[in-house]
Amino acid sequence: MNPKITTDPAPRLTRTDIARRAALDLPDGGIVNLGIGIPALCSDLLPEGVELRYQAENGILGFSEMDTKLDGDPNIMDAGGNFPKLVPGMAFFDSVESFNLIRGGHIDVTVLGGLQVSGKGDLANWIIPKRGIGSIGGGMDLAANAKRVIVAMEHTTRDNSPKIVNECTFPLTAPECVDEIITDVAVIKVTSDGLVLMEAAPGWSPGDVQAITEPIFAVSDAFTEFRTMKT
Amino acid sequence: MPNNKVIESFAAAVADIPDGSSIMIGGFGGSGGQPTRLMLALRDQGAKNLTIIGNVAGISATTYYGWREGPDDPQPVDQGVFFASGQAGKIICSFPVPGTTNPLSEIEKAWREGKAEVDIVPQGTLIEQIRAAGAGIPAFYTPTGVGTPVAEGKETREFGGRTYLLEHALHADYAFVRAQKADTHGNLQYVGTSRAFSPAMATAANVTIAEVDQIVEPGGIDAESVRTLGAYVNRIVQRESGDPYP
Numbered sequence: 001m002n003p004k005i006t007t008d009p010a011p012r013l014t015r016t017d018i019a020r021r022a023a024l025d026l027p028d029g030g031i032v033n034l035g036i037g038i039p040a041l042c043s044d045l046l047p048e049g050v051e052l053r054y055q056a057e058n059g060i061l062g063f064s065e066m067d068t069k070l071d072g073d074p075n076i077m078d079a080g081g082n083f084p085k086l087v088p089g090m091a092f093f094d095s096v097e098s099f100n101l102i103r104g105g106h107i108d109v110t111v112l113g114g115l116q117v118s119g120k121g122d123l124a125n126w127i128i129p130k131r132g133i134g135s136i137g138g139g140m141d142l143a144a145n146a147k148r149v150i151v152a153m154e155h156t157t158r159d160n161s162p163k164i165v166n167e168c169t170f171p172l173t174a175p176e177c178v179d180e181i182i183t184d185v186a187v188i189k190v191t192s193d194g195l196v197l198m199e200a201a202p203g204w205s206p207g208d209v210q211a212i213t214e215p216i217f218a219v220s221d222a223f224t225e226f227r228t229m230k231t
Numbered sequence: 232m233p234n235n236k237v238i239e240s241f242a243a244a245v246a247d248i249p250d251g252s253s254i255m256i257g258g259f260g261g262s263g264g265q266p267t268r269l270m271l272a273l274r275d276q277g278a279k280n281l282t283i284i285g286n287v288a289g290i291s292a293t294t295y296y297g298w299r300e301g302p303d304d305p306q307p308v309d310q311g312v313f314f315a316s317g318q319a320g321k322i323i324c325s326f327p328v329p330g331t332t333n334p335l336s337e338i339e340k341a342w343r344e345g346k347a348e349v350d351i352v353p354q355g356t357l358i359e360q361i362r363a364a365g366a367g368i369p370a371f372y373t374p375t376g377v378g379t380p381v382a383e384g385k386e387t388r389e390f391g392g393r394t395y396l397l398e399h400a401l402h403a404d405y406a407f408v409r410a411q412k413a414d415t416h417g418n419l420q421y422v423g424t425s426r427a428f429s430p431a432m433a434t435a436a437n438v439t440i441a442e443v444d445q446i447v448e449p450g451g452i453d454a455e456s457v458r459t460l461g462a463y464v465n466r467i468v469q470r471e472s473g474d475p476y477p
Contacts, residue, residue: 036330057354058259058424070301074263074477075423081261081296094426094458095259095286096362099355103375122378133342133349135326137287141355141375175378 007211010203012155012184013226020045021199021228022111022152022182030108031055031101033142036080038152039111054078055107057138059098062090079138102141110146112139114153114181116168119215121178121190123151124170136173143174155183155212162214164188164195185209187226188217199226236417236467237446241272244440244468248273248405253282255361255436256310257408257429260287260326261297262477264425266407266442267308268470273407274312281319284361284403285310286354286428288324289338296329298477305475311337314347322347323401325354353381358431360401365434365463370399406436410459413443414450417464418457426458433463440466 013021019041026032026042032052034040043054043064055061056078063084067073072083101107116124123143127134143149156163164181181188186209187199195217200209206219238244248254254273258264289311290296298307313319315337327349328339341347352360353375363371372395376382386397408429410419419441421429433439441459446469 056424058261058427060424069295069299072299073423074261074297074299075425077259077261077263077297077424079259081291081294081298092423092426094430095354095358095428096431099358103355103359103373131332133328133339134351135290135328136351136353136381137326138354140353140379140381144375144377172379174375 007160009205009208010201013201014184016041016045017228018152018182018184021187021226022150023047024227025150025180026050026052026109029053031061031106033057033102033107033110033146035110035112035139035142037113039113040080042111055098055101056080057095057098057102059093059095060084060090061093061101063087099141102138103145105145105147107142107146109148109150110142111150111152112143114151114163116170117151117164117178117181118168119166119195120176122168122175123149123173123178124168125173127171129170139173143177148179149177150180150182151178152182155185160212162212165214185212189220194218196220197223199224201226202229235415236465237415238466238468241268241442241468242275244466245269245272245276248276248278250279251281252278252405253284253403255403255406255432256283256285257406257427257432258425259297259427260285260309261291262299262307263297263423264409264427264429265308266409267476268474269407269440269442269468270308270310270312274316274318277318279318281313282321282323283310283313283319284323284401286324286357287326288322289314289327289336290329293334293336294329294331308476314338314341317346320347321350323350323352323357325352325357327351356381356398357401358428360398361428361431361435364400364402365431368400370397372396373398401435403432403436404438406432406439407442408433408439408459409442411443412445412447412452413441413464413467414447414452414461415467416449417441417461417467418452419443419459419464420452420456421458430459433459438465439463440468442468442470444470
């Protein structure tokens, strides 16, 4: 029996919905690094008129659109292994420069995936302890040093256990780094006073979201339905 | 011609690499920027007990990461070749395994069988360790990794109220780098995102070997466009034209 069917007040949103909502928070003209998975979907879902300069760890800044894998140029790649199209104003550089950008705090926003986020904004997203081996990539540098960190992920694990937890039980990517969590049921801000629920999916009350969230959150005075779901 | 560093074949360029060597593999991971012919030559040469240093290390062969999937494109090669062949016992990298375990990559297979030590380093720390080695800096402080398993056993220090980790420079015996063009002095020019780890690795090894598409006489690379100085490069090998690997 799928516990989602028995407990959910309304359908959870899709991965695309999560990415579309995260894309709303990307600043026009900003330098943005998108992680793999749900975050990578943001690039196709930007609000009209918004233009970003994407940065990828392997040494590219300023791309926006992708080629298909079949005919892409292997020497023009992003860090996800996809092949961006050449656009005017883009730049190539080596990994030293790339991590000057990241570690030096020059990335405006990064959107990362998450396995667990704690009430203090600790992020765990690189290793599942049961597997025993994982990949850090640029994730620790981004999480610790980007000006703003958004985590885009499903609200719970497949067996409906909370992924937003009091304390992360998985090894951390970076402590106290997350600014905002966007899931398939909620938008939650991380503040110095704890978590604040900003938005919930259609049909979900703050109480419904709290039931699958371990830390107790406050509900914002500006609490509203998921902003991308309103017309 | 003391400045002529051109070697006739990939096999000859790696022939003297002894057992127990540490080898830096340039590029990022994926096909562009990977010194694939040098890697295959070292596999065929057979040196054992190697330590491999790379970035995205062993995921292309199972995921096609950074490789084209067209009908005429070659099968992906990655750093897993040295684990499949039993030549490598250790890898230092930022990204050893893909998200999926089906099928299992060669590095994870070797790790599960207890045949491979895998040292997983944040990417910005790894490249700075290599840069530092080439730049004569023995160690440096970075904010990345504080409060994570990466920090275990490492010295920390506060600067301006923030905690930083002490990380050490990382040298290697050999660096394999991949560039578009070399002149006979070893000056290198790259294309697109193929730079990645190669320029820093070229500075951090005792012997740097460059795999290039084209070797030209001095002056064939505009002095404004030299990205890796010939001062760092010991050997250059040109690929055959029409090589199917990117």
